[in-house]
């Protein structure tokens with residue numbers, strides 16, 4: 154088996170100690186940081202499928218998520234371009250009731266790599282917190298993430314509250330997450346929907 158396959162398997166199986174070593178080994182063997190990251194993202198899809206099919210349960214899913222984070226820590230510095238001048242300022246969080254943060258963190262990582270300053274509001278973010286942070290000066294983009302169909306209404310509530318703000322013309326609203334679609338983004342009044350972290354970073358450059 155190749156190191157990249159070993160890495161994906163280690164993430165799937167939540168091997169916390171193995172994952173960072175294997176991620177480093179992939180890089181040392183010449184694998185591009187983005188390919189190394191994509192192997193780990195693919196592993197999380199397998200984890201999700203196994204969960205859906207009842208082959209694994211929440212604890213296994215959680216430990217795989219922790220293992221992935223350790224691998225992401227290895228590739229993160231290699232993906233950063235480190236521009237000195239900020240391309241803009243973004244705030245970003247996962248909506249109220251939703252604890253998923255891997256995707257949000259990857260989006261933040263890619264947008265920071267594109268030169269933005271990003272304030273991470275964390276997970277389970279109340280609508281009022283999004284509004285409070287979006288009222289601060291210099292915020293160009295508000296990023297809202299949701300991973301559960303059951304938290305899509307919280308995304309709608311959040312976007313509606315942001316749309317009602319007096320300084321609404323100052324920032325753009327970007328939404329994303331596995332259950333979100335362009336149609337849903339249009340319906341709730343978001344400015345931009347993207348499917349993954351790389352396209353979120355591309356879109357941020359055009360929005361700011």
Ligand code: B1M
Nearest residue numbers: 201252253254255256296297298301302329330331349350
């Ligand atoms: Co949860 N979970 N989970 N989970 N979990 C899913 C999402 C699920 C699809 C699994 C499944 O059934 N196949 C399912 C949701 C089903 C649905 O809603 N239809 C599910 C469920 C049901 C649950 C619980 C309800 C389980 C339970 O308790 N019975 C529970 C809910 C807890 C809560 O939030 N209140 C729960 C809990 C958890 C853990 C805590 C164990 C853990 C999260 C740990 C963490 O994040 N720190 C977890 C995990 C790991 C998953 C899966 C396996 C992986 C998610 C992930 O990290 N993917 C997931 C199955 C899956 O997605 N295949 C699943 C990798 C990540 C890189 O992708 O997050 O999609 P993703 O992000 C992408 C894009 O979506 C996009 O870019 C990212 C990077 O490319 N994106 C944006 C995301 N946000 C964006 C914002 C943008 C733009 C793009 O602009 C602002």
